[in-house]
Amino acid sequence: NAGVTQTPKFQVLKTGQSMTLQCAQDMNHEYMSWYRQDPGMGLRLIHYSVGAGITDQGEVPNGYNVSRSTTEDFPLRLLSAAPSQTSVYFCASSYSIGGEAEQFFGPGTRLTVL
Amino acid sequence: SQQGEEDPQALSIQEGENATMNCSYKTSINNLQWYRQNSGRGLVHLILIRSNEREKHSGRLRVTLDTSKKSSSLLITASRAADTASYFCATDIAGKSTFGDGTTLTVKP
Numbered sequence: 359n360a361g362v363t364q365t366p367k368f369q370v371l372k373t374g375q376s377m378t379l380q381c382a383q384d385m386n387h388e389y390m391s392w393y394r395q396d397p398g399m400g401l402r403l404i405h406y407s408v409g410a411g412i413t414d415q416g417e418v419p420n421g422y423n424v425s426r427s428t429t430e431d432f433p434l435r436l437l438s439a440a441p442s443q444t445s446v447y448f449c450a451s452s453y454s455i456g457g458e459a460e461q462f463f464g465p466g467t468r469l470t471v472l
Numbered sequence: 473s474q475q476g477e478e479d480p481q482a483l484s485i486q487e488g489e490n491a492t493m494n495c496s497y498k499t500s501i502n503n504l505q506w507y508r509q510n511s512g513r514g515l516v517h518l519i520l521i522r523s524n525e526r527e528k529h530s531g532r533l534r535v536t537l538d539t540s541k542k543s544s545s546l547l548i549t550a551s552r553a554a555d556t557a558s559y560f561c562a563t564d565i566a567g568k569s570t571f572g573d574g575t576t577l578t579v580k581p
Contacts, residue, residue: 362514399574400476400572400574401515401560403568403569417570450514455567458503465514
């Protein structure tokens, strides 16, 4: 099992550009989520999904879109990048909703917006 | 505002010593989890403790939960240099996980 994979590992964008961060898991987990982690801080939930076709907002959803067309994939789209979105982004999956079971995390994507 | 807050923010100890870090939270929970994050990596799950449990062990880890005080503690015994990492507690509100800002542990060889 590859677990949770994320691409790219690093990305530099200019303000106003858009891009998609990819996330995939091969554990057949229903629950997937996206977090951002700013320096010296914990993770903040951006969006999450409890199954294919179902997504919901987390704590900091503005400026981000998600979709869940398959169980395996959960891409995160930045619509118009801003310097405030410079952060490390982690995708996670779990067989149950967020707090009921351990979450498996990807290695992260380091995004810099100039 | 953060649901879970860890204390202390940073902790430096010698190899072989015990390390204790604490987590406080604000609302009632069903369970609480602890994660470890090595520098530049993703988080790794350490242990989950449910609201009806008071203590749980896993190897050199001991977690306690006091729901009356809305607090949890993580004890790492006989620490090793490899334990150097950031440690986070996570709680769940309506299916959404909330993480604290973490305790950065440095274990000196």
